Amino acid sequence: MTTERKRKRPQKSESLTIRLDPKMRFALEFVARLRGQTITKVIERAVLEAADRSYIEDDNHNIEANWLSYWDVNDGIRAINLALDQRTHPSFEEEEMLDFVKTHWNFFAVSPDLSCLRRQNIEVLWPAMPKLIELWRETKTSDRCAVRQVMEQLLEGAGLHKDSWGMQPTSKEKRSHPDLDDEIPF
Structure with missing residues (x-):
């Protein structure tokens, strides 16, 4: 068996344990x-x-969003989308995560307003978020x-090089790798 096949694959579904009284359990079994x-x-x-019937409305009761407005297959993108909207009542942990993402926005998004997220970076960084925040x-x-x-090490380790991160090198990095055109006398 190859190494790739031995690795644990992500679950397609998760289990949930709920408590039901006998009447509710019978009703559920009856419907099924x-x-x-x-x-x-x-x-x-x-x-x-x-x-599908639950919406977030603006002050004039116009429907603005439902769960599909925040959904993404990537849990990091979902978490950021939810935390960005105070109307979804983010927890302290979600607010702390959002503060971290905003502080380091160039790793997670194209601009500081987080309107366009960097999917490939989030896919690599998100599993490490608890350790990164700590x-x-x-x-x-x-x-x-x-x-x-x-x-940076995590992104490089995943095969994402600085030029594909969408971030500008720091002035120190620019000086350490001078442009070759600067050395040509004409």
Whole structure:
């Protein structure tokens, strides 16, 4: 078996444990039986129907968004999308993550407003976010470059080179690699 096949594949679904009283359990089984569905399918459809009917409205009660406005297959993009909108009531942890992303926006987005996210960078950095945020807490007053260096290593390790990150090199990096045209006398 190859190494790739031995690696754990991401789950396509997750399990959820809920407590139901006997009456609710019977009602759920009854609906599943009548529809010829599994209990899981009945619950999934009920949740999707409720989500489709749940909207975020502006001050004039105009519909602005529903769950699909925030959904993305990438959990990092989903988390950023939700945390950006205060109307979704982000938790402290989500707000802290968003503050980290905004502070290091050039790793995660094209511009500081986070309107266009860098998918390939997020795919690489997101699994390490808990450790990155912890390192940021520990070093932001003593070594503000520590987290940046770790993120650069993660991106380089994934085969993403600085020119594909969409970030401009620092002035120090520019000086260490002079433009060859500068050395040509004509």
